[in-house]
Amino acid sequence: MDKKKRRAPARASRARSAGSVGASPAPDLSRIVDEVRERYGRIAEGRESGCCPPTSACGDPVGAVAVTIGYKDRDLEVLPAGANLGLGCGAPVDLLDLRPGETVVDLGSGAGIDAFLAARRVGPTGRVIGVDMTPAMLERARANAAEAGFTQVEFRQGRLEALPVDDASVDAVTSNCVINLVPDKSAVFREIARVLRPGGRLVISDIILDGPLPEAIATDLLTYVGCISGAAQRRDYFSLVESAGLTGIHLYKDVDFLAASGYTFSAELQERLDREGVRRADLEGKVRSVTFRAVRPGQ
């Protein structure tokens, strides 16, 4: 892990790294959050299939995909129907070592899959707060909680960059394939450090990059909302974690995110890749699915 401190990448340089120079314009970062909210709203309402990334694996049964990314069958079996929309890229809750009575926050909780898994571990005396900005996703998650009788789970509307959670009030934070979607990642890690009690920990699954993406992908809005082109470079990402005051970074998982789909993309994206001459070798190994741990130092 690179321990050198680096400044958070500014929006302008993120736009450049997303390939604003060239034939196609980079995604407009000021529109990104609205686009993300709209797309995940359509997924929550069942108007669009969920997939992260936009690969041909989108058509696979979500249960099968969940097992591939690390969920255990025995956990999936006890979830409320509809909590798993196939939007994650890891299984972070298993690695949080949650204990009965603890309080945990799930950032970008979607339909509630990880919040419910956390609820089973903290038990009725614990507390789980799911935070998401998409109204339809919150509605779905709340309906799932009511159906399954999870009284210790609450879903709050809010942005990861300004969490609706008190200072130093939680034991643990988790998030699954969400921070790559947020343009201001430094704000997210500062917020995580703020809400964790001293000694609290986080386990996060997310997408990061090892090297620049071909412009056809870096400038594609579909691949941004599909969890690829919004991802930060590895060194920048973990510098932001450290700059927020979070320490002890430990990587549990670090795999090629696109390998699971055999690098087969949705028809629309594949057409663009073919048109712009992007080959599999241009992508191989660059889009990483990671799961890592860190702590807020102190007692």
Ligand SMILES: C[S@@+](CC[C@H](N)C(=O)[O-])C[C@H]1O[C@@H](n2cnc3c(N)ncnc32)[C@H](O)[C@@H]1O
């Ligand atoms: C890829 S989905 C992951 C959902 C869930 N973690 C899972 O694994 O099923 C991303 C979720 O994060 C939410 N989200 C994205 N950006 C956000 C932001 N800046 N603030 C709050 N929620 C956000 C979206 O509404 C969506 O529900």
